[in-house]
Amino acid sequence: MRPTTTFAEQRGNGGGGVQVEGLLSYFITKNFSVGVGGRYWAMWTEKDSEVRCIGCGGPGNISRARFSKFSMERWGTFFQASYGLE
Numbered sequence: 001m002r003p004t005t006t007f008a009e010q011r012g013n014g015g016g017g018v019q020v021e022g023l024l025s026y027f028i029t030k031n032f033s034v035g036v037g038g039r040y041w042a043m044w045t046e047k048d049s050e051v052r053c054i055g056c057g058g059p060g061n062i063s064r065a066r067f068s069k070f071s072m073e074r075w076g077t078f079f080q081a082s083y084g085l086e
Contacts (some may be wrong), residue, residue: 014045014046015043015044015045015046016043016044017041017042017043017044018040018041018042019039019040019041019042020039020040021037021038021039021040022037022038022039023035023036023037023080024036024037025080025082030086031083031084031085031086032081032082032083033081033082034079034080034081034082035079035080035081035082036077036078036079036080037077037078037079037080038075038076038077038078039075039076039077039078040073040074040075041072041073041074041075042071042072042073042074043071043072044069044070044071044072045069045070045071046069
């Protein structure tokens with residue numbers, strides 16, 4: 001609801017990412033199983049990515065682009081249950 005906002009616009013030229021997931025499942029009955037698993041994500045950019053901060057110097061001001069490298073890593077665990085009909 002504000003007339004101006006401050007946000008960082010990110011751009012990159014190249015980069016990569018990976019996602020790995022594993023699950024261990026156990027059948028309690030012929031139709032019902034439970035499981036626990038883990039997941040890992042990673043993303044990164046090359047060294048020539050840029051950020052433009054719009055409104056950081058006040059409304060209407062645009063700062064210069066700064067070149068830098070960005071990366072993100074994340075991991076998590078999960079539980080699941082499954083029921084299937086014959």
